Amino acid sequence: MPGKQPNLFAFNDVNALAPALRSYVISCQNAGLTRHDAFKVGVSGGSLPKTLAQALLAEPTSEEDTVKFDKWEIFFADERAVALDHDDSNYALLKTELLDKIPAAMGQPTVHPIDTQYLSDTQELADQYEKTLVASFAKGDSVKLPIFDLLLLGSGPDGHTCSLFPGHALLRETDAWVAPIEDSPKPPARRITLTLPVVTHSVKVAFVATGAGKKDIMKQIFEEGNGLPCALVNEATGERCSWFTDNAAVEGVSFPRRGFL
Numbered sequence: 001m002p003g004k005q006p007n008l009f010a011f012n013d014v015n016a017l018a019p020a021l022r023s024y025v026i027s028c029q030n031a032g033l034t035r036h037d038a039f040k041v042g043v044s045g046g047s048l049p050k051t052l053a054q055a056l057l058a059e060p061t062s063e064e065d066t067v068k069f070d071k072w073e074i075f076f077a078d079e080r081a082v083a084l085d086h087d088d089s090n091y092a093l094l095k096t097e098l099l100d101k102i103p104a105a106m107g108q109p110t111v112h113p114i115d116t117q118y119l120s121d122t123q124e125l126a127d128q129y130e131k132t133l134v135a136s137f138a139k140g141d142s143v144k145l146p147i148f149d150l151l152l153l154g155s156g157p158d159g160h161t162c163s164l165f166p167g168h169a170l171l172r173e174t175d176a177w178v179a180p181i182e183d184s185p186k187p188p189a190r191r192i193t194l195t196l197p198v199v200t201h202s203v204k205v206a207f208v209a210t211g212a213g214k215k216d217i218m219k220q221i222f223e224e225g226n227g228l229p230c231a232l233v234n235e236a237t238g239e240r241c242s243w244f245t246d247n248a249a250v251e252g253v254s255f256p257r258r259g260f261l
């Protein structure tokens, strides 16, 4: 692995995990503000938005502990090719769990959903979303890949992350920033996703994985790797990668835990 190994943090439960996740996200936010006066973050769907909302909507404990949503640019690590109010939409999930609950006083983030006029053509949907990234990250001769300040990811029970699935040809994509997938093993089949080079180029990557249902795949990711997408991210990002887990998700996983300071 490059540099050191990923940071594996394990907490008693989600209530103990959430404040640590908050403090980690705020440190990434503040680093982004120092770098370019904005916080460019990519978020996943699945179980992540609920935990993220618990972390971010808590009362601040100090001046430093402030979420500055008006400086946030939120992108989607992956999205399903459905309308923005569809039950399968990652945007709809984030909106319900987090965006709709942000008090006006906390400022409002700039959110970049997919352009649903291209839903019938996932290649075009991906290309258009890549253009959204290009507009923010200024792709050009000197910018070969976007550099997110933080990607907040989940891990499926099969070891997928974003819409990058084990053994899928998409794992070998080297050119596109955003790619379509028409045969996702997890429904819905039609989606778009950030590609692996984009994910591993992020300044920081944080996974949130909780519950006993993740135990078996966590063992594989951390002990064997097996080319699983989450393991590929671990291997490529090393110490830039942090896992926020609960004890149930990492029971029996032989990998050193770090204390969260």
Ligand SMILES: O=C1O[C@H](COP(=O)(O)O)[C@@H](O)[C@H](O)[C@H]1O
Pocket (backbone or CB within 6 Å): 043, 044, 045, 046, 047, 048, 077, 078, 079, 090, 153, 154, 155, 156, 157, 160, 161, 162, 163, 186
């Ligand atoms: O389909 C998806 O699943 C993954 C994992 O979801 P989880 O519920 O097991 O946390 C998610 O990260 C991704 O964004 C989503 O599209």
